[in-house]
Amino acid sequence: MAARLHCPYCYLPLRLSQVEFRCAGRVGDNGRRCEASIDSLLAAHTGDNTPRHPAFQADGSKRSAVHPDCRVRTYLRICGHCHSQLPTHFGEADTRLIALVGAKESGKTVYMTVLLHELQHQVGNQFGLAVLGADEHTMEHFRTEYEDTLYQDGRLHQQTRTAVGDRGRRPFVFSVSRVRRRRIGREVVDRSLFSFFDTAGEDLRSAESVERHVRYLSAADGIVLLLDPLQMRGARPLADPGTLLPEQGAPQDDPANVLSRITNLLHDALGTPKGKRIKRPIAVAFTKMDALDGTLPEDSALLANSPRDSGGFDQGDSLAVHDEIGALLDKWQGGGMQTVLEQNYDHYRFFGLSALGAGPVKDEHDAQRVSGYGVQPRRVQDPFLWLLSTFGTIPTKKA
Numbered sequence: 001m002a003a004r005l006h007c008p009y010c011y012l013p014l015r016l017s018q019v020e021f022r023c024a025g026r027v028g029d030n031g032r033r034c035e036a037s038i039d040s041l042l043a044a045h046t047g048d049n050t051p052r053h054p055a056f057q058a059d060g061s062k063r064s065a066v067h068p069d070c071r072v073r074t075y076l077r078i079c080g081h082c083h084s085q086l087p088t089h090f091g092e093a094d095t096r097l098i099a100l101v102g103a104k105e106s107g108k109t110v111y112m113t114v115l116l117h118e119l120q121h122q123v124g125n126q127f128g129l130a131v132l133g134a135d136e137h138t139m140e141h142f143r144t145e146y147e148d149t150l151y152q153d154g155r156l157h158q159q160t161r162t163a164v165g166d167r168g169r170r171p172f173v174f175s176v177s178r179v180r181r182r183r184i185g186r187e188v189v190d191r192s193l194f195s196f197f198d199t200a201g202e203d204l205r206s207a208e209s210v211e212r213h214v215r216y217l218s219a220a221d222g223i224v225l226l227l228d229p230l231q232m233r234g235a236r237p238l239a240d241p242g243t244l245l246p247e248q249g250a251p252q253d254d255p256a257n258v259l260s261r262i263t264n265l266l267h268d269a270l271g272t273p274k275g276k277r278i279k280r281p282i283a284v285a286f287t288k289m290d291a292l293d294g295t296l297p298e299d300s301a302l303l304a305n306s307p308r309d310s311g312g313f314d315q316g317d318s319l320a321v322h323d324e325i326g327a328l329l330d331k332w333q334g335g336g337m338q339t340v341l342e343q344n345y346d347h348y349r350f351f352g353l354s355a356l357g358a359g360p361v362k363d364e365h366d367a368q369r370v371s372g373y374g375v376q377p378r379r380v381q382d383p384f385l386w387l388l389s390t391f392g393t394i395p396t397k398k399a
Contacts, residue, residue, distance in 0.1 A: 004221075005095055008134075008173045008195035009084035010045055011219040016091050018080035019060025021067070023053035028070035045082035046170055055083055061091065087134035087175060093191035096391055098384070099217050100196050102226030103258040105246040107287045107355055109157040111226055112196055113146040114355040114377045115384060116174065123381045126308045127178075127394055134173040134193060142172050154370040156360055171197040178393065192393055217262070218269035222387040223282045225262065227255035230288060234333035243291045243359050244368070256337050259284070263344050281347035281390045283383035284337075286325060290354040290378070300324060302352045306379050312395035313385045318349065321382070325350035349386050353379040 007014045027033045036051035043049050055078060058065035064075045077086045087093075102108045116131075118124075124131040133139035149155050177191045197216055217223065229235040230246055232255060239245060266278050289302055296302055301320040329335050341348040357376030360368040389396045 005091065006097055006219040007079040007081060007084065008087070008090075008095060008097060008193055009079060009171060010082035011097065011195075011197075011215045012079075012081045013219075014079055014081065016061040019086065019091070020055050020078050020080045020083070021058050021060075021065045021074050022055050022076040022078050022083075022085065023067045023070060024072050024074040024076060025053040026070075026072045028067075028072040030071050032070045034067065034070050034072075039083050041081075042083040046084065052083075084170075085135060087173060087193055089175065089191050090193065093175070093193055094391070094393075095193045095195075096221045096387075096393075097195045097216075097219050098387060099220035099223045100226070101213070101217070101223065101262065102287075103228060103231060103255055105231070106226040106228040108226050109146070110150065111285075111287060111353075111355045111380060112172075113142075113150050113157070114375060115380050116142065116172070116196070117147055117151065118377060118381055119174075119176075119384070123308065123385075124176075127312075127385070129394070130175075130177045132175045132177075134175045137170055138172045138174065150370065151375060154374075156368045156370070171195045176388075176393065190393065192391070214265060214269050217265060220280065221391065223262075223280060224383045224387070225259065225282055225284050226287050227258065227284065228288060229255075229286045229328075229332055230291060231255060232332040232334050234331055235292065235328075238295045238331075239291045240294045240359075244362065256334055256340075259337055259340060263340065267344070277344055277346045279346050281349075281387060282341070282345050283349055283351055283386055284341065285351040285353055285383045287353060287355065288359070289352040290356070290358055302379075306382050312397045313389040314397050315389075316397070318351075318382065318386060321352055321379070322350045325352050347390060349383075351379065351383045351386070353377075353382060355380050 005014050005016070006012065023034045025034060025036065034053050036053050038049050039052045039055065042052065054067070054069070056065075056067055060077065060080075063077075064073050066073050077090065078084060079086060100108060100112055119129065119131045123129075133142060146157065149157060173193060173195045175191060175193055177189050180188050180190050228246060230239055230243075236245065263278070266272075266280065270278060270280070272278055293303060301317065301324055307314045307317055326338055329337055355377055356370060357378055358371045358373045361371050363369050385394065388394045
């Protein structure tokens with residue numbers, strides 16, 4: 001069981017003694033059936049006004065409990081803080097919360113969609129990972145509102161709502177399992193839960209708006225920070241001809257400033273001791289690298305797809321990308337970012353990726369769509385796999 005449990009939906013610390021149950025809604029032996037009504041706590045946290053059967057307290061360390069009113073056994077465990085239904089293996093599997101954050105127009109929603117699609121259909125199988133939606137909301141809404149929109153309709157997602165209007169915006173929670181063989185020959189299934197919450201870029205433009213996500217970031221076991229190199233002064237002029245450049249951001253959208261605000265927030269929220277660095281691993285990923293392909297040498301690691309070897313996460317390949325991005329930062333006028341990371345984080349790694357593989361195009365309605373090449377991602381899985389390797393979920397191939 002994970003030593004540090006947080007609800008994967010509201011991100012509040014959650015002890016097993018605070019886990020509650022929800023009535024199954026069936027007719028019990030006493031002939032009674034509990035009625036459903038709006039759960040005010042669930043509605044307040046998620047905006048879900050669907051009538052639900054009553055919540056009740058019982059031993060949250062158990063998989064099931066009997067509702068004293070109707071005498072029906074239920075397996076529906078819920079968070080005592082927000083009343084969201086908890087995944088089956090909560091409290092038994094490691095609950096790893098991964099915060100996905102980034103500046104405005106860094107491509108967070110597209111990245112998350114492509115990453116999860118790749119994990120479910122390609123990369124997961126190659127690394128021996130079974131990736132499943134952990135709840136009905138994830139299974140239904142991720143496919144219809146995110147995956148189908150991008151892969152079938154070819155449309156890029158609309159801008160993510162800000163924290164002010166995020167009532168009803170729920171995280172996607174996935175169960176990741178991997179079979180591990182012990183020395184004596186027995187097989188053990190390691191299970192982890194991963195929660196993704198798509199923050200809006202505007203939520204990182206000021207200290208006040210960043211504060212709205214302090215709970216999310218401070219609860220995270222690992223952070224993926226997405227930055228758009230085309231928002232950097234030195235990289236923007238280097239973009240390949242025909243690239244749809246993002247709107248020139250305000251100073252607060254500059255990647256270096258976004259990194260500084262997140263770093264200050266984490267120091268405050270985690271209470272970093274004097275003279276110490278933040279222990280949470282942070283993957284700093286530069287998106288839309290396809291727009292800068294013309295500036296890279298032919299043998300650049302950034303032009304190649306990452307190795308897909310089930311033997312584990314390729315440390316040598318990852319470090320080659322890390323070093324190359326570090327060198328590019330000087331050209332992009334962002335060399336100071338590496339110093340910030342070195343002095344404030346115990347574990348950080350640079351990544352360069354492209355979620356679409358080619359820049360989007362505009363249709364007759366001036367809306368951005370996937371290019372005629374389709375979705376051809378490059379290295380989208382690298383930040384996530386690196387975090388998995390730091391958690392011990394997948395093995396690491398040494399450099």
